[in-house]
Amino acid sequence: MDAQLLRTFVTVTRLASFPAAARELGCGQDTVARHVAALERDLGLPLLTRRPVVPTVAGARLLEHAVPLLLRLDAARAEVARLAPAPDGPLVLAAAPLAVGPRLLAALPAATARVTLSVRPREAIPAAVTDGTAHLGLVDGLTGTGEPLPPPGTGTLTAHRVTEAPLAVHLPATHPLAHRAGVRLGELTGARWVDAPAAGVPLDQLRAAHGTYGFRPALRYDGTDVRTLTALAAAGQGLTLLPATVPAAPAATAVPLVEPRLLHRVVLLHPGEPAAPAADLAARLTGR
Incomplete structure (x- = not known):
């Protein structure tokens, strides 16, 4: 065949x-x-x-x-x-937009090789690492406390946790919920959302977390720029759920999600035991 x-x-x-x-x-x-x-x-x-x-x-x-x-x-x-002599080209790190955070930015200046950071949709990253297009991959998603690795769809790849962060709902500063200390996901099922499957938390993950259809999109954004997504939320085009580490845009606020107790997890993917210099960058990312 x-x-x-x-x-x-x-x-x-x-x-x-x-x-x-x-x-x-x-x-x-x-x-x-x-x-x-x-x-x-x-x-x-x-x-x-x-x-x-x-x-x-x-x-x-x-x-x-x-x-x-x-x-x-x-x-x-x-x-x-990978058994062939190492090429002179850069070390390629494929990362989902929300996986590009403080841990990654701190690790890059200390990398022992020239690194190409390739921001891609999260679902494309496991295949890129598997076929060798990327040496390392960073994927992200919602998880409950203590849920196991690896994330779905990673096949035979090795996975290590990089970071976990709480979540916050981004909305305009004039929104009725803007001055709340926290918000429950169940309060937002009928709200208008920005559907940004690449740059934000996909709406199907919110539906799965809440166990209901809900979370209707008011606008779809197919880009990967998180700042554009937060600007859309600030302009009242719809709500979006992001890691608490992502700052709100001007004229917007980020209200912590208090129920359910979900986390945004970033996971490093690599095939087997990575060789240097990928192993060095992997160690810096995971703190191993």
Whole structure:
């Protein structure tokens, strides 16, 4: 079974679109269609319905095997590549926007190698570390006190906790809740929110934490600049939940979240035991 055909099939299934898969894979739509058709011929079964693009029963079963298999192949390729002499290029650290905090900024000046900091959506970082595009990764998310590592979706990567911080709701200074000492998440289910899945805490995490749908978006922001997100909250475009370490924008305030008792956790990801100089930066980030 050809790994390239599998990768195309997984991409089409994830995006539910042949054109979108072609754009992501950097090839023509006809190439994507040929790859899927070739895989179907090899297995002797239809794997996708075309309108809408959803996996068949056989396709869903193949998907269960294909995703971890491709992740393992990427990990194997990256592990073998690390046996080669170290390149002269920089150490690449991929980080989610909310993972770029005081601990990281303090560690960078003391790094023993030139570092490229690549800010990316959190869901893209485990794959980048697995396939060797990045040497280290910093991901973040909501957690309860004492919940175990690693975070979901990190596969075979090693995970170490970097920081944990309480959370605060950012809202305009004129908001009725602005002068409260604390706020409960349940009070905000009917509020208007900024949906910023890359730069802030995704709304689906708030829904999961509260166990309700709620948390309706008033505006969607697809960027990764946290300062823009806080400015949107200050302008009354919607509320946003951020780590307490993030300062509020002018004309805004950050009210602590007191219930439920959630934390914002930043986790360092790396494959196995990182070699120098990645190991040095990892040690500075985790305090190990």
